[in-house]
Amino acid sequence: MALSGSIKTAGGYHWAYLNPDDKVSEKTSKNLGRATRGKKQSAEQIEKRVAHFKGKPHENYNSYKPVVCVETGRIFASIKIAAESVGVHQSLISKVLHGKKKTAGGYHWKFTKEVFYMTEKEVYDLLVETGAIMNGHFLLTSSLHSPHYVEKFNVLQHPEMTEKLCRAMAEHFKDAQIETVVGPVTGGIILAHETGKALGTRAIFTERVDGVMTFRRGFSLHEGERVLIVEDIVTTGGSIREVIDVVKKFGGVPVAVSMLVDRSGGKATFDDVPSFALLHMNVETYQPEDCPLCKENVPLTKRGSTGKK
């Protein structure tokens, strides 16, 4: 399977997520080598790869850097494998990677180290594409009008998209010695799970008992446990402040807050706990009588209506 150019596993190893800086065993490297072509690689070729993956990159080894297809999120161990998978010459993908060409085989390509750092534009586009951010003219429950409506579960219902976003968040905290990721129900459970997976940590969640945020289900923290708090769409940050208090109460250290979208316009801050957001939005709202969209006769969509963009 992997030997014939499919690129998910080789010799039972799920090697697509390898980071060039990771240490790789000789066995894994051999499997990587075999997976590139379905042929045994020479000792010298394997040597080269091992050298590269052990963090001794050389310009000539660029073709052995893992790359990702931006559209599908699929990761390939090298340009060569990626090229074979879409049936184009590897030089075309190489040109895309070096900014000399826009697409190859109809796709955009990046080295994987870059893809973990999603730009705000990439995050925004992904959220719009999935309908998590809707643009139009919306009547909110507050009876205010807004040109945007956010439905986080439109993206969270897609595990692959959620994984991608959480990996981008995790990238910012990979050196922060996080031990546990915590999120508040409901979206926070999913985000904590995916972010914890990316960081290789535990993932737990807080929930309310009689309106008070706490840990249930036997969740606990050891004294000084380093915790990353995650949340999806943050409007005021109120829930996050409650999670911070829970973490402190249980003996943990809230290292940072990581948000998918900070739509507070900079108002969501957490005293001594630093925060990070994949996307910052300032969601404008208008009184109906002052609404510019009403003046332009843009049809009004009631909040929560599905399928409207």
Ligand SMILES: [Zn+2]
């Ligand atoms: Zn309006």
